[in-house]
Amino acid sequence: MTRARLTRGAIGVAGFLIVGELVIRLWVGRTFDFPAPSAILYEAALLPVDPEFLEGSLVTMGNWGLGLLVAVGIAVPLGVLLGSLPTAEQAVRPLLEFLRPIPSVAIIPLAILLIPDDAMMKVSVIVYASLWPILINTLYGMHDVDPVAKESMRTFGFGSLAVLGRVSLPSAAPFMATGVRIAAGIALVLAVSAELVAGGVNGLGVYAVKASSGNRMDLIMAATLWAGLFGVGANLVLQAAERRLFRWHWLRTGGVRT
Amino acid sequence: MTRTLRCRAIAVGAAVALALTACGGGESTDTSASTGGLEKTTIKVGALPIPDPVALYIANEKGFFKEEGLTVEPVIITGGAAAIPQIKNSSLDIAQTNYVSTFAAVERGEKIKLVADMYQAGENTFNIMVPNDSDIKTVADLKGKTILVNNLRNVATLAVETQLKVAGLTEADVKFAEKPFPEMGNAIAGGQADAGWLTEPFITATQSQLGFRKLADTMTGETENLPIAGWMATDDWVQKHPKTLAAFQRAIAKAQALVSNDRKELEAMIPTYTKIDAQTASVITLGSFPSELNADRLQKVADLMLEYGYLKQQIDVKSIIVAQPSDG
Numbered sequence: 001m002t003r004a005r006l007t008r009g010a011i012g013v014a015g016f017l018i019v020g021e022l023v024i025r026l027w028v029g030r031t032f033d034f035p036a037p038s039a040i041l042y043e044a045a046l047l048p049v050d051p052e053f054l055e056g057s058l059v060t061m062g063n064w065g066l067g068l069l070v071a072v073g074i075a076v077p078l079g080v081l082l083g084s085l086p087t088a089e090q091a092v093r094p095l096l097e098f099l100r101p102i103p104s105v106a107i108i109p110l111a112i113l114l115i116p117d118d119a120m121m122k123v124s125v126i127v128y129a130s131l132w133p134i135l136i137n138t139l140y141g142m143h144d145v146d147p148v149a150k151e152s153m154r155t156f157g158f159g160s161l162a163v164l165g166r167v168s169l170p171s172a173a174p175f176m177a178t179g180v181r182i183a184a185g186i187a188l189v190l191a192v193s194a195e196l197v198a199g200g201v202n203g204l205g206v207y208a209v210k211a212s213s214g215n216r217m218d219l220i221m222a223a224t225l226w227a228g229l230f231g232v233g234a235n236l237v238l239q240a241a242e243r244r245l246f247r248w249h250w251l252r253t254g255g256v257r258t
Numbered sequence: 259m260t261r262t263l264r265c266r267a268i269a270v271g272a273a274v275a276l277a278l279t280a281c282g283g284g285e286s287t288d289t290s291a292s293t294g295g296l297e298k299t300t301i302k303v304g305a306l307p308i309p310d311p312v313a314l315y316i317a318n319e320k321g322f323f324k325e326e327g328l329t330v331e332p333v334i335i336t337g338g339a340a341a342i343p344q345i346k347n348s349s350l351d352i353a354q355t356n357y358v359s360t361f362a363a364v365e366r367g368e369k370i371k372l373v374a375d376m377y378q379a380g381e382n383t384f385n386i387m388v389p390n391d392s393d394i395k396t397v398a399d400l401k402g403k404t405i406l407v408n409n410l411r412n413v414a415t416l417a418v419e420t421q422l423k424v425a426g427l428t429e430a431d432v433k434f435a436e437k438p439f440p441e442m443g444n445a446i447a448g449g450q451a452d453a454g455w456l457t458e459p460f461i462t463a464t465q466s467q468l469g470f471r472k473l474a475d476t477m478t479g480e481t482e483n484l485p486i487a488g489w490m491a492t493d494d495w496v497q498k499h500p501k502t503l504a505a506f507q508r509a510i511a512k513a514q515a516l517v518s519n520d521r522k523e524l525e526a527m528i529p530t531y532t533k534i535d536a537q538t539a540s541v542i543t544l545g546s547f548p549s550e551l552n553a554d555r556l557q558k559v560a561d562l563m564l565e566y567g568y569l570k571q572q573i574d575v576k577s578i579i580v581a582q583p584s585d586g
Contacts, residue, residue: 116349213307
């Protein structure tokens with residue numbers, strides 16, 4: 001079954017590329033200067049042997065990973081804390097609801113102004129953007145804990161820390177993991193955007209800035225393709241980890257196929 | 259809801275907000291006597307990935323900075339205006355800027371100084387380009403048309419306005435729209451605009467790939483040999499690092515002289531730090547790379563800006579340049 005799905009997926013991608021190639025070569029390319037998919041794929045295939053691109057990708061991925069880790073380190077404990085203290089949550093909620101919808105890309109200029117260290121600035125905006133999905137999902141996870149299970153534990157004389165550790169956390173963990181997976185995508189957007197806005201010594205976004213100034217649309221698109229592949233890769237890894245770690249949760253919710 | 263709880267909650271919220279804006283702090287200024295008394299031996303210099311700042315990379319590769327005891331780390335910036343916050347918060351020591359932006363920023367009250375010259379326009383380095391079949395044949399035909407520029411109220415619009423004036427038009431007779439250079443060609447080809455103010459490598463690219471033709475060279479008449487770009491630092495940085503600055507200026511001047519005398523050096527260097535390939539680098543039209551920061555030449559830019567209303571008051575350029583100490 002997976003093989004059939006893979007085949008169908010491959011056919012879809014190939015069809016998209018062929019249509020794109022024809023549209024660009026026969027129609028768009030007559031008026032506009034835009035690289036065809038074949039040209040982009042060719043450049044994309046060459047990029048992994050370009051030391052500048054490799055180094056840049058490592059820098060961007062490094063910021064991404066670090067930012068995501070720091071965000072998990074802040075948002076999960078904060079979410080658990082707020083989730084266990086409803087009054088505290090009510091106090092913080094207006095602030096959260098105000099900060100959360102601000103497009104994170106909009107804070108990049110502010111971050112440039114406030115944070116003199118380039119890497120720190122980039123990681124900070126990634127952390128900021130990644131916080132929200134993790135925090136919100138953790139909160140939902142904490143609200144979703146089965147009250148009967150909690151009450152039963154208490155009836156047997158367990159303290160609130162034990163209830164937290166044995167019931168609430170395991171129950172909320174799959175929600176947190178989903179939050180991290182959503183945050184990973186957003187973090188990648190911010191990792192590249194921060195470089196596009198602020199520049200830097202090296203990075204995926206810096207590479208795109210250079211390619212743009214050199215009128216190399218093919219290189220921009222090739223770098224974009226790789227950024228997309230990194231995002232897909234991260235999503236697959238996190239999803240696989242989720243399935244493995246929270247198998248029980250997966251079964252309970254009916255093993256939703258994504 | 260108890261009062262203490264709410265206080266604690268607000269404190270937590272504030273702590274998160276603080277953590278997010280946590281500054282790097284701990285600025286390291288390495289002072290060392292062994293390097294000729296430079297206040298700082300490693301500096302970060304912001305430059306655009308375009309031909310203009312080629313001397314920075316030449317000076318690095320030829321060891322001109324090393325000879326001065328200076329280690330220069332080039333950082334790609336996304337624009338001169340975007341670099342101002344970066345020199346202000348010391349994430350960069352020196353950065354590329356264009357003179358029109360600089361003088362406008364000085365009038366706004368930014369405390370910045372020009373420390374070295376970089377790039378001066380030459381013939382056909384900044385042209386108004388139109389599609390080959392366009393019915394715009396002369397600058398006067400631009401009346402009522404849309405012209406794309408990379409930045410509004412900057413060197414682009416200023417240069418175009420000087421040409422409009424010659425044709426008996428003013429800024430009010432045309433519509434300026436902002437578009438990054440790489441997107442201008444396609445936008446004009448697609449009918450979003452009628453003409454575009456372009457520089458290299460985009461002049462050559464739109465000619466060869468979209469069949470555009472040159473309508474006018476904007477660097478003639480009042481704008482002939484117009485100084486375009488230079489290096490800037492904050493007043494504060496200049497005051498604290500006089501020896502480092504002098505070392506930077508000497509090395510850059512040497513590289514500028516080398517580039518001016520030998521186009522081959524320039525063509526070989528451009529593909530190493532930009533995405534302009536060697537073939538393109540050999541055919542693009544480039545201006546000149548002056549070695550000396552000359553107040554008289556730069557004053558022309560400020561005076562033009564005043565004439566066209568880009569400045570409200572006269573700026574004495576001498577007061578914002580820090581020239582290289584003679585034989586320092």
